Amino acid sequence: MLNIGLLGAGRIGNVHAKAIGSHAGSKLVAVSDVNTDAAAKLAAQYGAKAMTNEAIIADASIHAVLVATSTNTHSDLIEAATKAGKAVMCEKPVDLSLARARACQKVAASTGQPVMIGFNRRFDPNFAALKAAADRGDIGKSELLSVTSFDPSPPPVAYVKVSGGLFRDMMIHDFDMACWMMGATPDKVTAVASSIVDPEIGKAGDVDTAVVTLHFADGRIAVIKNSRRAVYGYDQRLELLGSKGLLAAGNMLENTVSMSNASGVVSAKPEFFFLERYTRAYAIEWAAFVDAVVAKKPMPVSLADGVNALAVAEAATRSAQTGATVAMKDI
Numbered sequence: 304m305l306n307i308g309l310l311g312a313g314r315i316g317n318v319h320a321k322a323i324g325s326h327a328g329s330k331l332v333a334v335s336d337v338n339t340d341a342a343a344k345l346a347a348q349y350g351a352k353a354m355t356n357e358a359i360i361a362d363a364s365i366h367a368v369l370v371a372t373s374t375n376t377h378s379d380l381i382e383a384a385t386k387a388g389k390a391v392m393c394e395k396p397v398d399l400s401l402a403r404a405r406a407c408q409k410v411a412a413s414t415g416q417p418v419m420i421g422f423n424r425r426f427d428p429n430f431a432a433l434k435a436a437a438d439r440g441d442i443g444k445s446e447l448l449s450v451t452s453f454d455p456s457p458p459p460v461a462y463v464k465v466s467g468g469l470f471r472d473m474m475i476h477d478f479d480m481a482c483w484m485m486g487a488t489p490d491k492v493t494a495v496a497s498s499i500v501d502p503e504i505g506k507a508g509d510v511d512t513a514v515v516t517l518h519f520a521d522g523r524i525a526v527i528k529n530s531r532r533a534v535y536g537y538d539q540r541l542e543l544l545g546s547k548g549l550l551a552a553g554n555m556l557e558n559t560v561s562m563s564n565a566s567g568v569v570s571a572k573p574e575f576f577f578l579e580r581y582t583r584a585y586a587i588e589w590a591a592f593v594d595a596v597v598a599k600k601p602m603p604v605s606l607a608d609g610v611n612a613l614a615v616a617e618a619a620t621r622s623a624q625t626g627a628t629v630a631m632k633d634i
Contacts, residue, residue, distance in 0.1 A: 308359035311371030312336035322589035378407035385416035420609030442545030453533035489517035492618035536573035
């Protein structure tokens with residue numbers, strides 16, 4: 304049984320607490336948060352203790368920690384926990400600064416402790432099945448990937464100001480997905496972005512609508528589309544065109560009922576947001592982490608994967624700001 308300390312009791316912390324508590328091989332024993340009331344409330348739900356980050360990391364009876372705190376604390380907590388001999392699962396991104404993330408990678412590697420980054424979409428059953436089919440060669444050589452990721456509504460501007468921007472906060476999931484699906488890191492990145500959903504997001508220095516093209520060294524292409532507003536729900540789709548066919552993963556709908564009449568065919572909307580859409584993915588992700596720790600296997604999503612996705616986000620940010628295609632070797 305792995306004793307787990309959860310750092311962060313916010314919205315995503317609650318999602319992870321459920322996954323930890325539901326797994327037969329893990330037990331949530333401690334929770335921390337800057338909001339001590341939130342930590343105490345969540346801890347009480349699982350028979351755990353409310354503690355500080357420092358106390359959890361120092362507690363030898365806690366085998367692993369899950370980092371679900373604000374992004375600006377991730378690198379520091381990864382370093383502290385691995386130095387203390389703990390396995391770590393950390394929410395994305397590794398850091399807002401690529402240089403800081405790379406430094407963290409070196410420190411964690413020197414400890415020999417395993418670190419997994421929370422790119423939960425890899426564990427979505429639909430996307431995982433598509434990846435497996437592509438790896439089997441069901442559509443021949445993969446050539447063109449299209450990723451659509453639209454949020455139902457923009458986040459508060461207060462969040463935007465500390466998020467690191469759309470590319471590091473939102474599209475970073477899609478950068479990881481593209482690299483995973485294509486089995487490679489892009490050679491060049493071209494980004495076009497604007498703020499047309501909410502003018503306040505633009506005033507805060509960020510964008511809310513973007514299209515990024517990833518150019519791979521062998522000529523393959525991935526196109527990623529992000530928007531902070533899709534009034535019909537959380538739009539999450541993926542298409543992979545290969546030399547022998549097409550693989551596609553569509554949206555998860557609120558229900559499977561459709562109505563057909565003389566006016567047309569009507570079905571339910573996509574599930575509203577990530578909490579609903581990726582419920583199973585979070586549970587599968589946690590199970591993969593526990594399995595890797597117990598069996599001493601490589602993490603299915605490594606710290607290097609997290610740093611790589613952040614590097615692509617940095618390239619996209621530079622491309623959007625300058626209007627020029629950015630080579631990854633310059634990042």
